[in-house]
Amino acid sequence: MGKSIVSEGGVRSWPKEGWTRVPYWVYSDPEVYRRELDTFFYGPGWCYVALDCEVPEPGRYKRSWIGERQVVVVRGKDGAIHAFENLCAHRGARVVWQNKGKVDSFTCPYHQWNFNLDGRLQGVPLKRGVLGKGGMPADFDNAQHGLKRLRVHVEGGSVWASFAQEGPGFEEYCGPELFALIRRTFSGRPLKLLGYSRQLIPSNWKLYMENLKDPYHATLLHAFLITFGLWRADTQSESVPVAGGKHGVMVSRNVGRKVSDATAEIARNKSRLVLEDTDTVTPIGEFDDGKVIGLTIFPSVVMHQQANTLGMRHLIPKGPGAFELSWTYYGFADEPPEMTRLRLRHANLYGPAGLVAMEDGEVLSESQLGASEYPHRSAVLEMGGRDVDPQDHMVTEVLIRAFYKYYREAMGL
Amino acid sequence: MNDIARLPERPEAPSADVRALCDELRDLYDEIADLLDRDRIEALPGYFVDDCLYRIVSRENYDEGLPQATLYCDGIRMLRDRVLALRETQVYEPRHWRHFVSGVRVVGVEDGTIRATANVMVTEAMSDAEPTILLVGRYEDRLVRRDGRLWFVERSVVYDNYRVVRSLIAPV
Numbered sequence: 001m002g003k004s005i006v007s008e009g010g011v012r013s014w015p016k017e018g019w020t021r022v023p024y025w026v027y028s029d030p031e032v033y034r035r036e037l038d039t040f041f042y043g044p045g046w047c048y049v050a051l052d053c054e055v056p057e058p059g060r061y062k063r064s065w066i067g068e069r070q071v072v073v074v075r076g077k078d079g080a081i082h083a084f085e086n087l088c089a090h091r092g093a094r095v096v097w098q099n100k101g102k103v104d105s106f107t108c109p110y111h112q113w114n115f116n117l118d119g120r121l122q123g124v125p126l127k128r129g130v131l132g133k134g135g136m137p138a139d140f141d142n143a144q145h146g147l148k149r150l151r152v153h154v155e156g157g158s159v160w161a162s163f164a165q166e167g168p169g170f171e172e173y174c175g176p177e178l179f180a181l182i183r184r185t186f187s188g189r190p191l192k193l194l195g196y197s198r199q200l201i202p203s204n205w206k207l208y209m210e211n212l213k214d215p216y217h218a219t220l221l222h223a224f225l226i227t228f229g230l231w232r233a234d235t236q237s238e239s240v241p242v243a244g245g246k247h248g249v250m251v252s253r254n255v256g257r258k259v260s261d262a263t264a265e266i267a268r269n270k271s272r273l274v275l276e277d278t279d280t281v282t283p284i285g286e287f288d289d290g291k292v293i294g295l296t297i298f299p300s301v302v303m304h305q306q307a308n309t310l311g312m313r314h315l316i317p318k319g320p321g322a323f324e325l326s327w328t329y330y331g332f333a334d335e336p337p338e339m340t341r342l343r344l345r346h347a348n349l350y351g352p353a354g355l356v357a358m359e360d361g362e363v364l365s366e367s368q369l370g371a372s373e374y375p376h377r378s379a380v381l382e383m384g385g386r387d388v389d390p391q392d393h394m395v396t397e398v399l400i401r402a403f404y405k406y407y408r409e410a411m412g413l
Numbered sequence: 414m415n416d417i418a419r420l421p422e423r424p425e426a427p428s429a430d431v432r433a434l435c436d437e438l439r440d441l442y443d444e445i446a447d448l449l450d451r452d453r454i455e456a457l458p459g460y461f462v463d464d465c466l467y468r469i470v471s472r473e474n475y476d477e478g479l480p481q482a483t484l485y486c487d488g489i490r491m492l493r494d495r496v497l498a499l500r501e502t503q504v505y506e507p508r509h510w511r512h513f514v515s516g517v518r519v520v521g522v523e524d525g526t527i528r529a530t531a532n533v534m535v536t537e538a539m540s541d542a543e544p545t546i547l548l549v550g551r552y553e554d555r556l557v558r559r560d561g562r563l564w565f566v567e568r569s570v571v572y573d574n575y576r577v578v579r580s581l582i583a584p585v
Contacts, residue, residue, distance in 0.1 A: 193479065196471065196473060196479070199577045324576060344485055347482075358503065362580055
């Protein structure tokens with residue numbers, strides 16, 4: 001930490017303007033990327049891995065990711081959720097070969113080393129040899145050769161894991177503002193899994209975090225949101241960096257369509273258009289505060305709420321130039337079928353074919369194509385001023401500035 | 414005796430009626446693939462009944478029985494709105510798609526509803542790059558005959574891809 005990064009292009013140094021500039025090498029430099037994985041994903045922070053409704057009973061497991069490392073999330077015999085690396089303690093093969101399943105224990109297919117549901121090694125075939133020959137040394141201790149276990153925290157049905165056995169707790173990592181907003185959705189009300197969408201976006205993973213810290217673009221790029229009144233530049237809104245800029249809170253409201261000075265300026269606002277099925281843009285209120293809130297929970301997930309769709313957008317980096325975006329859509333176990341149907345309909349806004357989200361995949365791909373050839377140039381972030389304080393509107397890039405303030409400190413850049 | 418010996422017999426040859434229906438479906442699928450290839454997506458809703466389901470769903474969700482679809486339209490109005498959005502609001506890099514449909518099969522006919530399936534592959538070409546495979550999967554369809562023509566009650570496009578690369582812009 002704190003050591004300068006030396007790459008083919010020479011020593012990487014941040015532009016003198018500070019956090020109003022983002023040098024494009026942060027999106028393509030392999031050395032920067034490696035340091036990000038170690039600092040943010042494999043360090044003391046907490047990463048999203050699952051919803052508890054995905055592993056509803058003992059023995060049920062799912063594979064997930066933290067950074068580029070695959071992990072297994074499983075419910076143990078006592079009902080507690082465990083997580084460990086999908087990496088056999090023997091020769092490094094992946095132990096679990098399916099994305100989901102139910103087991104009594106895990107057996108590596110290679111030499112059949114057997115691990116119990118919390119990752120402890122419980123059996124090694126031929127451990128005592130055959131006919132008195134071979135076998136493990138007498139002092140071989142199973143307890144020293146379990147799967148690498150992660151620290152796990154479950155918050156109201158959302159499951160988080162950390163590689164660090166010591167470090168800040170989940171609540172401390174989030175900070176009070178973010179933690180309260182996670183609890184707003186994950187209050188402990190039982191969840192219902194609706195399904196997944198997965199896409200591979202050919203752009204640096206941070207560009208996605210930035211996209212969700214940028215309400216300014218949503219008022220311009222996403223004509224569907226603007227045209228049909230789900231998002232407007234003139235609605236009461238907030239852009240609040242939290243935990244020193246590490247995380248971000250974006251607040252808006254679904255207020256319906258209206259032509260105002262602000263929307264008239266937006267070329268893509270097509271006020272003449274009407275939908276035949278307006279149910280798809282008409283949410284039922286479900287949060288007492290009336291707010292629509294998007295959370296960027298660094299580094300692993302964006303929590304979305306828009307209309308009646310709720311989702312976890314899990315960021316899984318795949319090298320400096322690509323990331324997988326895994327969307328998990330959910331509702332609540334006790335909700336009426338009409339609400340579930342609305343969630344499925346409103347989910348059309350998101351995912352790789354989303355009426356809104358497809359445009360993010362498109363522009364991020366184009367940004368990466370542009371930025372990767374010009375590592376020595378920089379992005380300009382001066383919308384809404386040059387500071388990093390919370391703002392009560394959405395015509396701002398304050399969340400991205402605040403994020404890079406945090407990022408530079410954490411990365412020593 | 415092991416299980417191999419208990420495998421089912423080869424099924425009987427399809428009847429002339431089923432063969433004729435299969436031919437008719439093959440023509441219909443080719444017709445729709447052609448209009449999608451030619452960017453005439455406005456014509457797609459015209460093949461569906463009002464109370465229809467059109468969806469593109471990952472095999473992962475489909476096999477687990479999860480309702481979430483990557484693209485989901487229940488009812489003809491929602492399908493027409495999807496076409497409207499594609500034409501009027503959506504921002505994407507222009508590209509060309511080509512559909513390859515094969516293995517058209519009639520799965521069964523019950524109470525006048527035909528269940529049919531076919532393999533589908535869609536390639537995607539940006540204007541400055543070679544085509545890539547956008548998705549590979551199968552159509553899981555339900556159709557009815559009205560006024561002598563076939564109409565879709567349901568078209569579920571179940572794709573094998575674990576991930577969609579970049580974006581899925583249009584119905585396939």
